[in-house]
Amino acid sequence: xxxxxxxxxTIIRRRQKEQKEELRAHxxxxxxxxxxxxxxxxxxxxxxxxxxxxxxATLYVYFRDKDDxxxxxxxxxxxxxxxxxxxxxxxGTDMWERLGRLGEAYVTFGLEHPAYYQLMFMWxxxxxxxxxxxxxxxxxxxFDVLLRTVRDAMEQGVLRAESPETASxxxxxxxxxxxxxxxxxxxxxxxxxxxxxxxxxxxxYKALHS
Amino acid sequence: xxxxxxxxxTIIRRRQKEQKEELRAHxxxxxxxxxxxxxxxxxxxxxxxxxxxxxxATLYVYFRDKDDxxxxxxxxxxxxxxxxxxxxxxxGTDMWERLGRLGEAYVTFGLEHPAYYQLMFMWxxxxxxxxxxxxxxxxxxxFDVLLRTVRDAMEQGVLRAESPETASxxxxxxxxxxxxxxxxxxxxxxxxxxxxxxxxxxxxYKALHS
DNA sequence: TCCTTTAAGTGAACACAGTTCAATTAAAGT
DNA sequence: ACTTTAATTGAACTGTGTTCACTTAAAGGA
Numbered sequence: 001x002x003x004x005x006x007x008x009x010t011i012i013r014r015r016q017k018e019q020k021e022e023l024r025a026h027x028x029x030x031x032x033x034x035x036x037x038x039x040x041x042x043x044x045x046x047x048x049x050x051x052x053x054x055x056x057a058t059l060y061v062y063f064r065d066k067d068d069x070x071x072x073x074x075x076x077x078x079x080x081x082x083x084x085x086x087x088x089x090x091x092g093t094d095m096w097e098r099l100g101r102l103g104e105a106y107v108t109f110g111l112e113h114p115a116y117y118q119l120m121f122m123w124x125x126x127x128x129x130x131x132x133x134x135x136x137x138x139x140x141x142x143f144d145v146l147l148r149t150v151r152d153a154m155e156q157g158v159l160r161a162e163s164p165e166t167a168s169x170x171x172x173x174x175x176x177x178x179x180x181x182x183x184x185x186x187x188x189x190x191x192x193x194x195x196x197x198x199x200x201x202x203x204x205y206k207a208l209h210s
Numbered sequence: 211x212x213x214x215x216x217x218x219x220t221i222i223r224r225r226q227k228e229q230k231e232e233l234r235a236h237x238x239x240x241x242x243x244x245x246x247x248x249x250x251x252x253x254x255x256x257x258x259x260x261x262x263x264x265x266x267a268t269l270y271v272y273f274r275d276k277d278d279x280x281x282x283x284x285x286x287x288x289x290x291x292x293x294x295x296x297x298x299x300x301x302g303t304d305m306w307e308r309l310g311r312l313g314e315a316y317v318t319f320g321l322e323h324p325a326y327y328q329l330m331f332m333w334x335x336x337x338x339x340x341x342x343x344x345x346x347x348x349x350x351x352x353f354d355v356l357l358r359t360v361r362d363a364m365e366q367g368v369l370r371a372e373s374p375e376t377a378s379x380x381x382x383x384x385x386x387x388x389x390x391x392x393x394x395x396x397x398x399x400x401x402x403x404x405x406x407x408x409x410x411x412x413x414x415y416k417a418l419h420s
Numbered sequence: 421t422c423c424t425t426t427a428a429g430t431g432a433a434c435a436c437a438g439t440t441c442a443a444t445t446a447a448a449g450t
Numbered sequence: 451a452c453t454t455t456a457a458t459t460g461a462a463c464t465g466t467g468t469t470c471a472c473t474t475a476a477a478g479g480a
Contacts, residue, residue: 016476020428045467055430057469066467122332125394162409169391169406170413177387181379184335196379199372203380207413226447226456254437265459267440276438 024062027052032073036115040123045069070119074127077116078138084109085145095153096209100201102149103175107197110179117179146172160210167208174200234272237262242283246325250333255279280329284337287326288348294319295355305363306419310411312359313385317407320389327389356382370420377418384410 030052035043045066049056063069088105089098110117120127128139150168153159161167178200182193240262245253255276259266273279298315299308320327330337338349360378363369371377388410392403 016427044465046465056467057430058428060468061428122390122394125396128395166405166409169402170409173387173391173406173410174384175387176390177383177385180332180386180390181383184332185338186335192379195376196383199376199380200383203413203417207416230457255439256437266438267459267461268457270439271457 020062027059027062028069028072028076031069032076035070035073035119036113039115040119070124071127074116074119074124075138077113077120078142081109081116081120082138082142082145085142089145089149094158095149095156096158096205099149099153099159099171102146103171103201103204104197106175107179107182110175111182111193114183117183121176122180143168143172158210159208161208170208171204174204230272237269237272238279238282238286241279242286245280245283245329246323249325250329280334281337284326284329284334285348287323287330288352291319291326291330292348292352292355295352299355299359304368305359305366306368306415309359309363309369309381312356313381313411313414314407316385317389317392320385321392321403324393327393331386332390353378353382368420369418371418380418381414384414 027048031043031048034048034051038047045059046056049059059069063072084105085102088101092098092101147164147168150159150161150171151164154161154164154167159167161170178193178196182188182196188196237258241253241258244258244261248257255269256266259269269279273282294315295312298311302308302311357374357378360369360371360381361374364371364374364377369377371380388403388406392398392406398406
């Protein structure tokens with residue numbers, strides 16, 4: 001039997017694999033930071049390589065290309081986004097209040113992470129559709145949270161609309177409009193944004209609450 | 211006296227100037243087309259140079275840099291945008307109806323010219339603020355149309371809101387949200403977009419009409 | 421211990437980008 | 451015919467994403 005040998009070998013193999021994944025994760029983390037620091041248009045593979053202390057070519061051992069890398073960075077952002085939405089939409093019994101907290105969480109995330117929000121929803125929308133088949137990815141789960149909450153609110157009778165899909169599209173468009181303007185337009189300072197958000201909430205209440 | 215000489219000279223000078231401005235205008239037109247064809251990320255000065263049959267360096271005789279050129283292209287788009295809004299918001303006496311047509315014109319422009327809309331409101335927002343002082347530029351006039359229409363509607367008593375500024379922010383965010391989602395998200399096909407627009411109009415009516 | 425195999429990492433190159441500037445060319449002025 | 455002026459550009463510089471043959475070092479096997 002070659003038990004000890006095989007053990008040793010597999011242990012080493014595992015350690016190698018772990019080290020590789022560690023470096024991969026390190027690259028991803030650093031990419032996220034650098035991206036936030038520099039913005040989309042100034043982020044480059046070569047700068048990232050310099051930051052982590054490897055040659056540019058090394059990045060291509062760990063990631064297919066720049067798109068692949070940024071896609072994974074965005075994936076992470078979507079996970080955190082979805083978590084926040086889920087946390088906001090759960091707890092409490094009044095579905096209308098939950099819906100309000102969901103909207104606030106959406107806007108807050110966008111304002112706190114403008115670079116990510118832009119990458120997620122404004123600049124690289126193609127990322128949303130990359131793996132063409134499945135719906136299990138974080139990207140789509142975020143919409144599910146919204147849709148589920150709206151559906152619950154309609155079932156509980158506090159929200160009236162033609163359909164859950166229609167209502168969630170409406171809410172999404174409203175929140176997206178607010179975040180987009182706020183993080184892009186320089187004239188939208190904090191108080192103007194807050195005022196807009198407050199009035200949007202009132203409007204949605206008047207139009208959709210029952 | 212050197213009258214004839216001077217006349218001849220000025221005529222030639224003018225012709226030269228005209229030719230130069232003609233070429234400049236030609237470059238701008240071609241840049242607009244090429245930009246729509248290729249999209250923001252694939253548009254390049256070198257491709258534009260090849261298209262017009264000059265060397266890349268020539269472009270820098272007529273324009274400071276790529277930003278300067280694209281800024282002027284966007285300027286043109288903003289002019290057409292403002293014209294459309296103004297045409298929609300005038301004519302007819304019912305201010306609420308005018309406001310509705312204004313919103314529809316906004317969305318229609320975005321859907322018809324997605325490449326321009328993205329450049330105007332999503333990718334290069336810095337263009338909105340370039341010449342830091344004045345408000346005479348087309349960019350800002352578009353907002354004026356909205357603000358004026360809202361103000362008129364409030365004065366006529368068909369729109370109730372805390373202030374014209376608040377109401378126009380709200381309308382802008384709603385329209386921008388609809389356009390953004392529609393031109394970026396692949397799942398928003400024509401009928402989903404139309405449905406969203408219809409419901410948004412209903413919502414605005416319920417919340418703001420009086 | 422020596423040799424072989426495997427895999428991580430990279431130097432150098434390619435094509436493309438925006439931009440600059442000295443040199444070229446052609447037209448206008450004298 | 452000579453000089454001045456203005457338009458145009460070739461060639462270069464820096465920076466980008468990406469590839470691939472090559473180096474280097476560790477692991478496996480004798």
